[in-house]
Amino acid sequence: MERALDDAYKGDLQLPLDVIKRLAVNDSGFVFDPVSGKSFSTNETGKAILKLACTERDPRRIAGMLVAQFDVELSLCEREVLEFVSVLRRLGH
């Protein structure tokens, strides 16, 4: 989490865009990586983050967009984005 916070200040997700773009996400939140063969499930927030991350690299700006989309505080949203990014890293994405 500490490293993720550092990355957030750099304004970059630190996740390769091609990795995010290749992930197949279905309506129920099941995510499949066709290159690694790994899969996992995520919630509505995770789905929204993945969708936004295809075009936006700055975690804080992603959080800002989520605030506009959901009834949630910016600080909580930033934490959720960073936590999600850190989980993706742990999964090897």
Add this chain to the structure above:
Amino acid sequence: MADVVTVALTGLNARPENPAPGMAVARCLAETTGRSVRLIGLGYESLEPGLYRRDLFDSTYLLPYPTTGGGAFRERLLAIHAAEHIDVLIPCLDAELPVCIALAGSLAKSGISTFLPTREQFTFRAKDRLVGAATEAGIATPRTCRVSDPAFFHSCMNHGWHYPLVVKGSIYEATVAYTIQQAVAAFNTIAGRWGHPILVQSHIVGDECNLCTIGDGQGGLIGPVMMKKRGLTDKGKAWAGVCIEDDVLLEAAQRLIAHLKWRGPCEIEGIRSANGNFHLLEINPRFPAWVYFTHGVGRNLPAALVEVAQGRPPPNFPRPAVGALFIRYAEEVVLPMHDFESIVTTGSLPKHEEALEWMA
């Protein structure tokens, strides 16, 4: 007249923890569309379940082990050919390939087609020579050395080796050893089972990935299918896997096959390390046990092999169904005692109609 092709194949043991590929190849061929396929099963032991699968095979026979010499193997094969008129032979076991490669010319003169690598190609991908082949093709491999004395495992740390490391037989079997004691035990077990040389490899941490294809003999790949293991048996074999599309793995396979000009089926096994690099582990010179999955994702490679073995063009395959999974399970074959008796005493299973007469 219907276009019927008679295909004989081996590898009918189907031990749940480490099955041979023959049954999967047979299932692919039984589900071939476009041509009618007649299957002849060839086994080595009376307890190979495929010998009793009348639903898959028209006839089944026992063969002498290829280690008894090419003469007895060829004689038996030609006797079966006289009864069954075999069009294509698909050997599915590593150990029989040297004999089949040596006999390929004379079998062709008798009307039996094969699609096999040359002896040089086969030797070049052997586990104890793989590093050289991979290096020439520009593919990374784990550090590997031959070991003939288990004392190696006590002193290897002084020569840059670190535990865990992988202890491998030259034909089959590999064990990850985390301690000196485990390494010595694995050395003795594998040497006792498969003989020398024993190979030691550095252990690469990462995701194992596999590619099954047919080398066209000109350096090209026919119908590559990539699979990532999702579940393993105690022997490290896949019991579940998912179809993937990995350009790094595909490119490595293309370079290897182009370098070797590989002819025939093969499985390329490797590891994607944490930094994304591909490390070649093995090239298996035959279809893998998971080959039914290639048919499942739209690329029936055994059926394609029959085509190219008969000099026909391979099919135009669709893109494989990336994301499809397989999960393997074991099942029992129930058979009457006279089927078992027939295999044990005559080395063959009577055709279905003959068995019905016998039972009447």
